[in-house]
Amino acid sequence: MKLKLLVFFNLMFITTHFAMCQNPAKNSLAVEKIWGQYDKYKEPGIKNRFMKHAEMMPLIPKHVDSRLVTIEEIGKSVRGRSINHLTAGRGKTKVMLWSQMHGDESTATMALFDMFNFLSSNDDNSELRKLILNNLELHFVPMLNPDGAQAWKRRNDLEIDINRDARMLVTPEGRALMELAKKLQPQIGFNLHDQNYLYSSGRSKNSATISFLAPAYNYPKDMNAVRKRATQIILSMNKALQTKSPGNVAKYNDDFDPRCFGDTFQGMEISTILIESGGYYHDPEKQFIRKLNFLALLTAFEAIAKSSYEKEDIKDYDAIPENENSLYDVFVKNVIITKEGREFKTHLGINRSQVRSTDNAAMSYSGRIAELGDQELVFGYDEIDASGLKFTPANIKTMTKAEWEKLTPQQELDLIKEGYLFVKWSDGPSPTGAIKNRLLNLTNNTENAVQEAGIGQNAQFLLTRDGKPVFAVVNGYKVDLSQPAKVLANTYGY
Ligand SMILES: [Zn+2]
Incomplete structure (x- = not known):
């Protein structure tokens, strides 16, 4: 009886599972192998999510010395902390990534340093590494709001929310980001944040561990080629995340807000992707979520380098559940x-x-x-x-x-x-x-x-x-x- 029931439920699971996703997600062999070796790349200098600017800065020189990255200071925070622009790769597609615009949202900053370690390693994962570095020109701004990180708060030290300052640009941090974007004119941008850990993926028990958004560039929320590319890259990342944390992906509300950097950059023809790190079961320090960020970015870089995201059908974006408030x-x-x-x-x-x-x-x-x-x-x-x-x-x-x-x-x-x-x-x-x-x-x-x-x-x-x-x-x-x-x-x- 028990066995029969088990077989029945297994069959039910298999049929519903395949009905839900016609093409079961699969990562490239290279991505799978790197995922398996993640601990090798995890930056040991970042022990928890409360890293400060003074702890982050000493982690950069080894990458400059290895000639992976060049570094330039693009501005200073209200309290005079440096805002840094790191560059790697020499490909034709410019990709710009900035993290921790909100000072208490550090998950992606941790993952960026893991990514630097991957990119600067010299090991048997060099095929994907070379593909990325030869096809992309990567521009990173880790910890855009170092004063916020210091005080572990969202806003900068003028008490302005930098992500509502894309239009007025009264914050030195927001100005530095805007000037860099205008100078580089990247094709693709990643706006890296954290969201409430109690958000769920739809009305479900699944936490919204990673939520995505291809922000709108106007009030009618029109789709154009720029926004479409951002949406397609999200779909590539979604597939990768579903293999490691099924059901824990959601999408963020896409109401247009011209004060936000993502919405503004989308209008400047930068295909901009918002990644929000939420919560995960018994991971309050967000170390597994850090690993998922690494996976999402690695997958995105691969998809951009190979142009494989172009195969994604943006209709699939509709199937990603919305962020909901269903969890305690x-x-x-x-x-x-x-x-x-x-x-x-x-x-x-x-x-x-x-x-x-x-x-x-x-x-x-x-x-x-x-x-x-x-x-x-x-x-x-x-x-x-x-x-x-x-x-x-x-x-x-x-x-x-x-x-x-x-x-x-x-x-x-x-x-x-x-x-x-x-x-x-x-x-x-x-x-x-x-x-x-x-x-x-x-x-x-x-x-x-x-x-x-x-x-x-x-x-x-x-x-x-x-x-x-x-x-x-x-x-x-x-x-x-x-x-x-x-x-x-x-x-x-x-
Ligand atoms: Zn944020």
């Missing part, structure tokens, strides 16, 4: 809660907001209840089917600081099973704020503030059956109490 970090379904003396069944959406460290070089997470009530077509990166389970406030365990410090993850999990989510030290005050790599929270209070489910409240509660905890939500993370103990990125001290 954790979605708890059918939980029984008690509120205002009434007991009822409902759903809870939980998100973890990001809290910057004081040096803007790390992030901690603070989980809150974002929604309560019936919901349709929404999903969670993690989900809990809480049918028959009750929302239950957690207890506070008192122990000494020394006892807390000795707790193993298993002992912390056992305490959760007994109904505790907080520890209060009996011998002095405990720290507040993020606590890394634990399962339990600390508190200086005598009572748990979360006594019933409420919007905006800390997501710290138990889900119980007959009084016994089955799941816990700890600082907005799902903890399955039937699974082995595993510490969380951070819990909290109150």
Whole structure:
């Protein structure tokens, strides 16, 4: 019976899968091989997404020395940090790429340095490397907004959003980019950003890990040869991404906005492609997404060098789902809660907001209840089917600081099973704020503030059956109490 069912479902999967995509996506052998060897090219000097200008600059000279790239300073940020233009290749098609126009959107900057390593290596992947360097003239502007990166914020230090400054050009960063584009007159441009990690690909459980846009160049959103080429290159990249992360590609809204660089460049006859890096399951530091960026760019370079994108039918662009807002970090379904003396069944959406460290070089997470009530077509990166389970406030365990410090993850999990989510030290005050790599929270209070489910409240509660905890939500993370103990990125001290 089981086997029969399995065969049936497999057949169903195969038929629907092939109905969905007539031509199953396939990468070139060269791209596949490079993907397999990605770790060799991954820039070890970039350990996380919070890289600053002062950390980025020392990564450039080795590529200049290897004669892969030449470097020129094309401007300075408001705070006087250099904006750099790196050039590689000597082909006939000029391609310009700029990243981190928004200071807190660094995924593509990381991938660009991985790409520099690939392009400057001397190994058995030289066939594709030569094809790219002989056919393209690549122009890179990594980290266009270094002041924003320093403060880990979107805007520049005039508090202007550079991507709404293509027309007025009051920002030195935007001016540098516009002057370079006018000087180079590239045929193709890549505008590299990050988007909200909670976006989904259509109304689905799939996160929009990479979203594309071939921006419109006028209000009627007309298609011309310039925009068509951008669309075709997107379709080539989409196929590559589907092989590694199926279902996680979406497209961005194409309403025309003349303040944006992508829309403006499209009108200047630069086929411009927006790439937005979103979220991916359990990849908050975006290191797999960095790898997907590398793949997308490598594929685009190959497709441009071979002109293979010209075979793409732009009608296929319609089939890429739109970005939607369908995801929570954790979605708890059918939980029984008690509120205002009434007991009822409902759903809870939980998100973890990001809290910057004081040096803007790390992030901690603070989980809150974002929604309560019936919901349709929404999903969670993690989900809990809480049918028959009750929302239950957690207890506070008192122990000494020394006892807390000795707790193993298993002992912390056992305490959760007994109904505790907080520890209060009996011998002095405990720290507040993020606590890394634990399962339990600390508190200086005598009572748990979360006594019933409420919007905006800390997501710290138990889900119980007959009084016994089955799941816990700890600082907005799902903890399955039937699974082995595993510490969380951070819990909290109150
Ligand atoms: Zn952006």
